[in-house]
Amino acid sequence: MSAQRIALSPSPRSPALGWWIAIVVATLLAYFPALRAGFIWDDQPGHVTKPELRSLAGFARIWFEVGATQQYYPLLHSAFWVEHKLWGDAPFGYHLVNVLLHALSACLLGTCLRRLALPGAWFAAALFALHPVCVESVAWVSEQKNTLSTAFYLLAALAWLRFDAARRRRDYVVASCWFAAALLTKTVTATLPAALLILVWWQRGRIDGRRDVAPLAPWFAAGLAAGLFTAWVEHAQIGAQGGDFALGPLERILLAGRAAWFYFGKLIWPADLVFIYPRWTIDATQAWQWLFPLGIGAALAALWWARGRNRGPLAAVLFFGGTLSPALGFVNVFPFVYSYVADHFQYVACCGVLTLAAAGGARLLQSYSPALRGAVGMGVLATLGALTWQHASTYRDVFTLYRATLARNPACWMAHNNLAIALVDAGRATEALPHYEQALRHRPNYAEAENNFGYALTQLGRAADALSHLDRALSLKPHYAEAHNNRGAALMAIGRVADGIAAFAKAVRLNPKFALAHLNHGRALAASGRIAEAIPPLRTAVGLQPGFAEAHFYLAVACKQTGRDAEAERHMDLAVKLGFRR
Numbered sequence: 055m056s057a058q059r060i061a062l063s064p065s066p067r068s069p070a071l072g073w074w075i076a077i078v079v080a081t082l083l084a085y086f087p088a089l090r091a092g093f094i095w096d097d098q099p100g101h102v103t104k105p106e107l108r109s110l111a112g113f114a115r116i117w118f119e120v121g122a123t124q125q126y127y128p129l130l131h132s133a134f135w136v137e138h139k140l141w142g143d144a145p146f147g148y149h150l151v152n153v154l155l156h157a158l159s160a161c162l163l164g165t166c167l168r169r170l171a172l173p174g175a176w177f178a179a180a181l182f183a184l185h186p187v188c189v190e191s192v193a194w195v196s197e198q199k200n201t202l203s204t205a206f207y208l209l210a211a212l213a214w215l216r217f218d219a220a221r222r223r224r225d226y227v228v229a230s231c232w233f234a235a236a237l238l239t240k241t242v243t244a245t246l247p248a249a250l251l252i253l254v255w256w257q258r259g260r261i262d263g264r265r266d267v268a269p270l271a272p273w274f275a276a277g278l279a280a281g282l283f284t285a286w287v288e289h290a291q292i293g294a295q296g297g298d299f300a301l302g303p304l305e306r307i308l309l310a311g312r313a314a315w316f317y318f319g320k321l322i323w324p325a326d327l328v329f330i331y332p333r334w335t336i337d338a339t340q341a342w343q344w345l346f347p348l349g350i351g352a353a354l355a356a357l358w359w360a361r362g363r364n365r366g367p368l369a370a371v372l373f374f375g376g377t378l379s380p381a382l383g384f385v386n387v388f389p390f391v392y393s394y395v396a397d398h399f400q401y402v403a404c405c406g407v408l409t410l411a412a413a414g415g416a417r418l419l420q421s422y423s424p425a426l427r428g429a430v431g432m433g434v435l436a437t438l439g440a441l442t443w444q445h446a447s448t449y450r451d452v453f454t455l456y457r458a459t460l461a462r463n464p465a466c467w468m469a470h471n472n473l474a475i476a477l478v479d480a481g482r483a484t485e486a487l488p489h490y491e492q493a494l495r496h497r498p499n500y501a502e503a504e505n506n507f508g509y510a511l512t513q514l515g516r517a518a519d520a521l522s523h524l525d526r527a528l529s530l531k532p533h534y535a536e537a538h539n540n541r542g543a544a545l546m547a548i549g550r551v552a553d554g555i556a557a558f559a560k561a562v563r564l565n566p567k568f569a570l571a572h573l574n575h576g577r578a579l580a581a582s583g584r585i586a587e588a589i590p591p592l593r594t595a596v597g598l599q600p601g602f603a604e605a606h607f608y609l610a611v612a613c614k615q616t617g618r619d620a621e622a623e624r625h626m627d628l629a630v631k632l633g634f635r636r
Contacts, residue, residue, distance in 0.1 A: 244277030
């Protein structure tokens with residue numbers, strides 16, 4: 055579009071309210087299977103607020119203690135904290151919020167595009183609302199970081215458009231506050247100021263340093279600081295380091311090129327979407343792998359050459375690639391250990407391509423009758439909505455999700471391991487063993503699977519067999535507190551009480567906040583007749599996790615045996631109130 059056609063105010067004839075209602079209703083219908091879903095993978099305890107953070111003191115820890123939550127996204131975890139106060143551990147509320155946030159983001163996208171007088175603005179919003187690549191972000195509770203941060207991102211963009219039109223300080227402050235909220239929810243939104251400069255270039259064909267760049271300089275600084283801090287957390291706290299992340303500069307260029315084309319392809323043809331995609335082997339000696347970055351270079355050159363006639367396609371592609379850049383492999387993020395690509399990585403970025411598709415479609419069909427245009431549009435949206443319904447159904451529960459993943463990615467060792475964990479938790483440990491074997495076949499030095507395998511065997515009464523797996527886990531990862539704890543349980547089961555006590559003691563030394571290990575240490579001491587020594591670790595367990603019914607029960611028993619009747623009665627009452635059943 056030419057600069058002369060840009061309008062920064064919505065058309066008075068724009069049926070905005072009707073579009074908002076239609077998008078919300080369509081989104082709720084398409085994501086109805088997700089509303090009935092449960093929690094998966096790291097929803098609990100990774101994101102739904104952990105017991106130790108559910109108090110006001112825990113709320114303060116969310117903001118001021120790095121490591122209190124899985125990632126330092128304090129506004130996200132504050133939202134989860136409030137949600138837990140509203141509906142506790144019931145998954146429906148979290149899913150409903152995620153779906154509504156996605157619908158809100160789609161409506162905000164339409165509002166932004168309408169302010170820019172883009173053809174097909176509301177159709178682009180509907181594409182975003184119903185496209186199945188968004189399912190992973192919407193149907194997975196943990197990805198509320200995406201849906202919430204995107205709403206803040208688009209609110210910041212809208213406020214910026216108002217500021218850019220009138221240059222009022224109030225609008226700038228409002229926009230900056232929304233941007234700060236987005237950063238505190240997920241730092242991938244740090245790409246917003248660059249996206250706004252792309253928008254300025256698309257509108258005017260140039261970027262003015264004083265008018266355009268200077269007001270965004272504080273945003274760039276804040277985004278850079280937040281991004282560097284998140285990269286440090288990924289590396290030091292979450293574990294995005296080691297051999298799985300050892301890519302050289304050339305390999306990272308190859309990865310970025312291949313990933314960008316992968317995401318673009320899934321937008322154009324959203325087939326075979328899967329929770330965990332196969333992990334590619336990146337090899338700079340393979341000539342065919344260089345076709346991906348070379349193809350990107352050729353596409354950018356062609357779009358640059360055509361910019362004189364239409365800057366829109368180049369702007370959309372720059373937005374797409376720039377917004378994707380934090381997930382293209384230039385910096386390490388922990389999910390790369392499973393796969394270099396994931397649908398939720400392109401949640402915001404896909405808006406650029408979908409907007410381009412909607413605008414192009416509107417121009418292509420502008421000479422046809424409204425009835426035909428409406429039929430084509432409804433057909434596209436109905437198809438996408440049906441695909442979204444189908445894909446959202448796979449997120450119903452962990453069993454459905456991981457079996458669907460393994461059907462399309464049989465070598466996914468993470469899915470084998472996580473499915474096995476779910477089977478053990480459901481009392482089906484025998485069914486879990488083949489999945490642990492498969493996980494270890496595809497990833498032989500997988501300490502977590504060895505540990506989990508050992509735990510499952512102990513649950514099946516095969517503690518002697520479990521020890522070889524637990525010892526293997528500890529040889530791979532000597533400071534693995536959970537494996538020491540599980541090894542202690544296996545040792546206790548075969549009558550090696552002294553060795554079991556030592557294993558539990560090692561577990562709590564390695565992780566002083568490991569409530570279950572403190573409980574097991576206390577129980578082991580009590581089982582050996584050292585009742586008085588058992589009380590301190592049992593008290594530590596209930597101190598770390600006040601809602602730990604089993605720990606309250608065993609502390610009550612130990613207190614009763616040592617003549618602490620009042621304390622025993624108090625903890626027994628708490629154990630019963632918390633639902634403990636021996």
